[in-house]
Amino acid sequence: MSRQPFPDLARIDAFDKVQGKTKYSSDVPFPDLLHAMTVPATIGKGMVTSIDVEHALAVPGVVRVLTPHDTPPPPPGPQGSPPPPPMLVHAIAYRGQPVALVVAETLEAAIEGAEAVRVSYALEPFAVRFEDADAGREDTESPTFGDADAAFATATTRIEAIYTTTANHHNPMELLSTTAVWAGGRLTIYEGTQGSNGLKNTVAQLLQIDRSMVDVISPQIGGGFGQRGEVPRHTAVVAQAARLLRRPVKLVMPRNQIFHNSRFRPHVQHAIKLGADANGKMISAHYDCLQQNSRRGRYRSDWYHAGPCKVYGIENYRGTSGDLRLDTHGPAQMRAPYEHPSAFAFESAVDELAFALGRDPVEFRLAHDTKIDASTGKRLTSRHLNECLTRGAEQFGWTGRPVQPGTLKAADGTMAGWGVGAGVYQAAMHPAIATLRVSANGVTRYASAGHEMGQGMRTAIAQVLIAGLRIDPARLTILIGDTTVAPQHSTAGSWGTASSVPVAVAAAEKMTAALAELLDGRKVAGNMHEQLARLRRPFIEIEVSMVAPGQGPEHLERLKTGGMAIAGLHGTYPDFTALSYIAHFVEVHVEPHTRRIRVPRVVSVADCGRVISPRTARSQVQGGVVWALGAALREISETDPRYGGWLNADIAEYHVSVNADIGKIDVSFIDEPDFDANSAGVKGIGEIAMVGAAAALANGVFHATGRRLRTLPIRVEHLI
Amino acid sequence: MTDSPECAAGGIAVTRRVVLGAGASAVAGPALLKGHHVHAQPVPTPSGIENPLLLSFTVNGSSLELDIDARASLLDVLRERLGLTGTKKGCDHGQCGACTVHIDGRTRLSCLTLAAKMNGRQLTTIEGLSDGDTLHPMQTAFVDHDALQCGYCTPGQIMSAVACVRQGYASSPESIRDFMSGNICRCGAYVGIVAAVAAANSSEG
Ligand code: FES
Numbered sequence: 018m019s020r021q022p023f024p025d026l027a028r029i030d031a032f033d034k035v036q037g038k039t040k041y042s043s044d045v046p047f048p049d050l051l052h053a054m055t056v057p058a059t060i061g062k063g064m065v066t067s068i069d070v071e072h073a074l075a076v077p078g079v080v081r082v083l084t085p086h087d088t089p090p091p092p093p094g095p096q097g098s099p100p101p102p103p104m105l106v107h108a109i110a111y112r113g114q115p116v117a118l119v120v121a122e123t124l125e126a127a128i129e130g131a132e133a134v135r136v137s138y139a140l141e142p143f144a145v146r147f148e149d150a151d152a153g154r155e156d157t158e159s160p161t162f163g164d165a166d167a168a169f170a171t172a173t174t175r176i177e178a179i180y181t182t183t184a185n186h187h188n189p190m191e192l193l194s195t196t197a198v199w200a201g202g203r204l205t206i207y208e209g210t211q212g213s214n215g216l217k218n219t220v221a222q223l224l225q226i227d228r229s230m231v232d233v234i235s236p237q238i239g240g241g242f243g244q245r246g247e248v249p250r251h252t253a254v255v256a257q258a259a260r261l262l263r264r265p266v267k268l269v270m271p272r273n274q275i276f277h278n279s280r281f282r283p284h285v286q287h288a289i290k291l292g293a294d295a296n297g298k299m300i301s302a303h304y305d306c307l308q309q310n311s312r313r314g315r316y317r318s319d320w321y322h323a324g325p326c327k328v329y330g331i332e333n334y335r336g337t338s339g340d341l342r343l344d345t346h347g348p349a350q351m352r353a354p355y356e357h358p359s360a361f362a363f364e365s366a367v368d369e370l371a372f373a374l375g376r377d378p379v380e381f382r383l384a385h386d387t388k389i390d391a392s393t394g395k396r397l398t399s400r401h402l403n404e405c406l407t408r409g410a411e412q413f414g415w416t417g418r419p420v421q422p423g424t425l426k427a428a429d430g431t432m433a434g435w436g437v438g439a440g441v442y443q444a445a446m447h448p449a450i451a452t453l454r455v456s457a458n459g460v461t462r463y464a465s466a467g468h469e470m471g472q473g474m475r476t477a478i479a480q481v482l483i484a485g486l487r488i489d490p491a492r493l494t495i496l497i498g499d500t501t502v503a504p505q506h507s508t509a510g511s512w513g514t515a516s517s518v519p520v521a522v523a524a525a526e527k528m529t530a531a532l533a534e535l536l537d538g539r540k541v542a543g544n545m546h547e548q549l550a551r552l553r554r555p556f557i558e559i560e561v562s563m564v565a566p567g568q569g570p571e572h573l574e575r576l577k578t579g580g581m582a583i584a585g586l587h588g589t590y591p592d593f594t595a596l597s598y599i600a601h602f603v604e605v606h607v608e609p610h611t612r613r614i615r616v617p618r619v620v621s622v623a624d625c626g627r628v629i630s631p632r633t634a635r636s637q638v639q640g641g642v643v644w645a646l647g648a649a650l651r652e653i654s655e656t657d658p659r660y661g662g663w664l665n666a667d668i669a670e671y672h673v674s675v676n677a678d679i680g681k682i683d684v685s686f687i688d689e690p691d692f693d694a695n696s697a698g699v700k701g702i703g704e705i706a707m708v709g710a711a712a713a714l715a716n717g718v719f720h721a722t723g724r725r726l727r728t729l730p731i732r733v734e735h736l737i
Numbered sequence: 738m739t740d741s742p743e744c745a746a747g748g749i750a751v752t753r754r755v756v757l758g759a760g761a762s763a764v765a766g767p768a769l770l771k772g773h774h775v776h777a778q779p780v781p782t783p784s785g786i787e788n789p790l791l792l793s794f795t796v797n798g799s800s801l802e803l804d805i806d807a808r809a810s811l812l813d814v815l816r817e818r819l820g821l822t823g824t825k826k827g828c829d830h831g832q833c834g835a836c837t838v839h840i841d842g843r844t845r846l847s848c849l850t851l852a853a854k855m856n857g858r859q860l861t862t863i864e865g866l867s868d869g870d871t872l873h874p875m876q877t878a879f880v881d882h883d884a885l886q887c888g889y890c891t892p893g894q895i896m897s898a899v900a901c902v903r904q905g906y907a908s909s910p911e912s913i914r915d916f917m918s919g920n921i922c923r924c925g926a927y928v929g930i931v932a933a934v935a936a937a938n939s940s941e942g
């Protein structure tokens with residue numbers, strides 16, 4: 018692969034998207050389609066004692082109401098693995114849990130039918146607020162190395178503080194939806210999912226049919242952000258409805274219900290102690306994180322340490338973590354799931370320590386460069402964080418920033434502040450099997466694992482196929498997110514490009530070699546299609562497979578059966594640690610009377626390894642910054658202590674960033690390949706984009722006002 | 738400009754003809770079409786429609802008649818009955834802008850519009866904005882500035898953006914940001930959206 022920067026190609030699917038031609042799962046039409054609507058539980062916890070469906074069935078157009086009696090209980094999973102989520106059950110674990118599914122000829126009838134279902138409950142006490150947790154903390158073992166207590170005792174400068182990040186919901190613009198179609202004894206599910214393989218397996222398991230009978234189609238997703246990483250509870254219920262009714266059934270879940278039934282980012286309390294020696298070197302870190310979980314939730318509390326224990330090479334680290342169990346649906350991954358909250362806390366703490374030392378926060382971070390992952394002793398493959406910081410500071414115009422807060426003023430008298438924050442994120446990868454067919458008729462077809470949710474995976478794959486093959490780019494079809502075309506793996510954790518691009522490069526190389534063999538030294542004019550036509554070969558098709566560093570054939574097998582096969586979790590490989598890095602610089606303005614916070618400009622410099630698709634990568638980083646600003650200033654999912662569940666369960670009450678909230682966001686890349694991580698040198702960008710930016714904002718607020726705010730979101734009332 | 742409702746079929750010659758074969762009051766038959774519609778792909782009228790209403794309106798330059806459920810929103814009629822799925826449902830509550838369309842030349846949220854109120858109105862959806870494969874300048878600007886990621890909010894963004902330029906609110910980034918703030922983009926493509934609207938505005942200058 019050449020080391021030239023990739024050209025700034027337009028997003029490959031943009032032309033369809035701007036015309037409204039792109040088909041998301043709920044856009045696919047089916048004759049004879051039935052519409053479904055879920056009936057959500059209206060209590061915080063308890064048992065369903067009766068479901069009266071009579072009135073619902075009397076609504077014209079309603080054809081059936083599914084209740085717990087219509088969905089089989091989950092079969093026991095294979096030894097050691099947790100059971101899949103149940104379908105409809107009488108035990109209500111959280112408000113909004115689906116109790117019944119109304120199926121009707123029209124959407125209007127389904128909605129009216131759902132409202133006509135009468136459910137009686139036996140209530141049980143519940144707790145949904147972090148401060149109301151009714152049981153003690155459950156601890157999880159966490160990374161600990163060196164002797165943090167002893168080092169802290171010898172430290173000459175220390176800071177100690179508690180930070181809080183609150184619950185957040187993903188809210189992709191596309192609503193959760195499932196369309197289930199049974200035909201010829203096979204079940205096909207159309208659903209925007211980041212894990213078509215897992216969805217296939219789980220639905221097969223729940224419906225007690227062989228996984229080979231289930232296909233999942235998820236070629237375009239209207240935003241994922243982790244929400245679509247797990248199989249939603251309703252999916253198999255809709256499939257069961259389609260099975261019982263022998264017609265296609267579609268459910269588009271209302272956003273209010275999605276709040277209760279989707280996963281979310283939990284509330285976390287972060288307690289941090291940092292100590293520096295007389296030379297101003299960080300020698301000790303204590304980091305405790307206590308997160309909200311559900312009663313049976315498996316979302317791990319110890320992974321918040323992944324970044325802080327590696328980023329600055331602190332040699333004495335004591336990590337602790339725990340769960341408080343509450344009565345909501347379980348929390349799970351949401352963009353930069355552990356890294357955004359932990360970076361907010363840790364990068365704020367680093368800023369506090371730098372200030373206590375009288376050091377410039379950029380220079381202080383630069384002084385903590387390291388080549389070693391202190392948590393494992395392994396080599397860091399390509400740590401370009403210092404380049405990110407240096408280049409970002411230059412682009413931002415950081416030089417001359419006064420150390421004292423409250424001294425910068427904008428032209429209109431507004432208090433101004435400049436904050437910096439940094440982040441790391443794993444460079445992970447999964448195996449992939451790709452098929453590539455170049456045809457004499459001008460068509461190229463490529464199929465592999467991956468899901469397109471707006472991050473630009475198709476564009477990245479197209480970049481390397483177009484660079485590596487003399488094909489007609491206009492007639493290149495890239496099939497991903499479809500279990501019928503290639504074994505699929507979940508797309509999350511910023512492993513998308515690192516997993517899909519190296520195998521595409523290998524496919525292009527193998528195709529080139531296959532054509533060369535066919536040509537056998539003959540000179541044949543034209544591009545590959547024309548050459549094939551002249552050789553009277555309708556097509557050449559090749560297959561390639563690839564595993565991540567340290568992986569073997571067993572990982573390919575796991576991929577084929579739809580399992581998880583990730584290498585590089587937390588950046589850890591057998592011989593090294595590979596991470597992406599970023600530095601964010603944020604200018605904050607605080608209006609002196611109203612204390613309204615504005616962010617006129619952000620500069621972000623990322624080291625994500627090789628940049629394959631400059632345009633979509635830039636958009637990813639801008640999007641990550643928009644997410645961080647939303648999380649820092651607006652987003653909070655409030656629980657309802659009276660009735661359970663989430664209180665502000667729509668996007669009029671849950672405030673994501675809108676256009677007027679966003680100013681300039683300048684993005685640039687180090688663009689240095691990491692060939693330890695994979696043959697394409699890619700490290701990943703989707704999540705690192707967000708990491709550290711909320712801290713940069715909070716650090717900027719401190720610089721503007723002298724107020725250190727340690728809880729997100731930071732709102733006007735906290736500055737008055 | 739091809740975006741005014743009056744010529745929203747994008748300049749394609751509309752052959753007027755009456756589709757025969759279904760009575761105007763047929764509830765179980767296909768939607769009755771007047772005129773060769775360029776984009777709508779109606780599905781047969783489902784059974785079980787309560788209080789059916791005969792709706793007659795113009796969609797992307799083609800006149801159209803169909804029996805609808807009196808409770809149906811314009812958004813659901815577009816998506817579920819007319820096969821015009823470019824208009825998106827992001828909230829169904831007037832909170833996100835994904836369902837933005839033009840009714841009689843003005844931006845409207847189709848999720849908050851009762852389909853029954855569309856009688857005699859002119860509707861333009863995202864499908865009616867381009868002229869065949871020739872994109873509307875705003876669509877081109879969205880591609881050029883990568884003003885989208887997942888693309889789900891994009892049809893609504895573009896319908897609002899066209900109005901932003903047409904109504905003279907695209908003169909500065911601040912004004913564009915304010916005008917466009919009813920269209921949420923969770924992917925966070927705002928920087929590109931503002932650049933696209935500004936570029937389309939100056940190219941039409
Ligand atoms: S779907 Fe109409 S505003 Fe959100």
Ligand code: FES
Pocket residue numbers: 190239240471884885886887888889890891921922923924925926
């Ligand atoms: S492009 Fe995904 S929501 Fe705007």
